[in-house]
Amino acid sequence: MSETAAVPFVLDTLRPGAKGRILSGMRPTGKLHLGNWVGALHNWVELQESYENFHMVADWHALTTSPEASARTVENTHDMVLDWVAAGIDPAKSPMFVQSHVKEHAELHLLFSMIVTKARLERNPTLKDQVKDLGMEESTISYGHLGYACLQAADILLYRANVVPVGEDQLPHIEITREIARRFNHLYAADAPVFPEPEGRLTKFPRLRGLDGNRMSKSVGNTILLSDSPDEILARVKTAFTDPKKIRKNDPGDPAGCAVFEYHRLFNPDEAPAIDRACRAGELGCVDDKKHLATLMAERLAPIRERRAKLAKDPDFVRDVLATGAKRARAEARATMERVRAAMGMGGGGTDGL
Numbered sequence: 001m002s003e004t005a006a007v008p009f010v011l012d013t014l015r016p017g018a019k020g021r022i023l024s025g026m027r028p029t030g031k032l033h034l035g036n037w038v039g040a041l042h043n044w045v046e047l048q049e050s051y052e053n054f055h056m057v058a059d060w061h062a063l064t065t066s067p068e069a070s071a072r073t074v075e076n077t078h079d080m081v082l083d084w085v086a087a088g089i090d091p092a093k094s095p096m097f098v099q100s101h102v103k104e105h106a107e108l109h110l111l112f113s114m115i116v117t118k119a120r121l122e123r124n125p126t127l128k129d130q131v132k133d134l135g136m137e138e139s140t141i142s143y144g145h146l147g148y149a150c151l152q153a154a155d156i157l158l159y160r161a162n163v164v165p166v167g168e169d170q171l172p173h174i175e176i177t178r179e180i181a182r183r184f185n186h187l188y189a190a191d192a193p194v195f196p197e198p199e200g201r202l203t204k205f206p207r208l209r210g211l212d213g214n215r216m217s218k219s220v221g222n223t224i225l226l227s228d229s230p231d232e233i234l235a236r237v238k239t240a241f242t243d244p245k246k247i248r249k250n251d252p253g254d255p256a257g258c259a260v261f262e263y264h265r266l267f268n269p270d271e272a273p274a275i276d277r278a279c280r281a282g283e284l285g286c287v288d289d290k291k292h293l294a295t296l297m298a299e300r301l302a303p304i305r306e307r308r309a310k311l312a313k314d315p316d317f318v319r320d321v322l323a324t325g326a327k328r329a330r331a332e333a334r335a336t337m338e339r340v341r342a343a344m345g346m347g348g349g350g351t352d353g354l
């Protein structure tokens with residue numbers, strides 16, 4: 001057995017005075033859009049100051065719903081990580097890495113799969129919604145897809161993270177993670193818990209709808225990408241949904257339900273009351289209003305767009321960031337797995353310890 005097996009494990013991420021630890025994850029969907037920024041990335045950047053952060057590209061999770069997407073994960077990861085850094089994640093402070101580069105995720109997932117029931121995973125409302133959205137028959141859900149939350153629990157607990165920034169749809173996965181942590185500690189580590197019970201941290205912004213008023217999705221084309229040029233932004237904003245009863249410029253309009261106004265409220269809060277008044281009074285036409293919003297969004301996103309363009313010139317940049325990140329992630333993952341194997345009595349050092 002390795003030395004660590006004998007030392008009662010003090011949860012280092014919960015030590016008084018210790019900086020809490022965050023594990024955040026996103027599936028590699030390629031270039032990110034405004035919804036990803038408002039719903040997640042912005043939160044990650046803010047939390048960077050007060051926590052120790054690990055940011056993970058969940059490439060195995062991407063396969064749960066589309067196993068055929070494996071060939072696109074490398075390019076999608078590249079595009080997404082450029083956006084992460086451009087939006088303000090600092091690679092010197094916060095390691096960024098790819099899930100499949102740290103094999104311990106698979107090992108911990110397997111061990112957790114023994115202590116979570118099939119019924120518990122089937123009861124996961126997020127899985128149910130996903131299956132419904134994809135129009136799937138229940139009998140076609142794969143074993144891996146059913147285990148989505150179990151893999152996510154492994155992602156989080158491998159780093160003994162105590163905070164996980166998520167959108168509301170992910171809270172059921174945090175709950176399952178807490179249950180798995182509790183069950184593991186109870187079964188194997190009652191005297192010296194190996195895992196903290198992490199909490200989800202929601203962003204303060206409401207979910208942003210797409211420009212057409214429907215759920216935002218890149219495949220529908222109803223969003224603005226962080227990397228879009230001012231012309232692309234204008235072209236996209238022009239398609240936005242506005243009050244259908246307001247046909248001519250001087251018709252009075254109703255900003256409630258208007259997608260353009262929703263964006264003003266979020267990205268342009270100081271001007272929003274004046275825009276609301278002018279629209280209702282029939283003094284502001286939708287065409288002008290859209291142009292105004294597009295200009296403003298282009299300005300707001302300029303720093304991200306410009307930083308991204310600069311970073312993209314170095315073809316090795318993302319690879320280097322992810323290689324450094326994986327090294328740091330692996331060190332943590334190995335340390336946790338030693339504790340896990342020791343607690344389970346399977347030999348503190350894995351194969352080396354036999």
Ligand code: TRP
Nearest residue numbers: 023024025026027058061152155
């Ligand atoms: N399930 C998350 C999503 O779809 C992605 C994810 C995978 C994740 N592993 C994670 C998020 C760990 C937070 C922590 O958005």
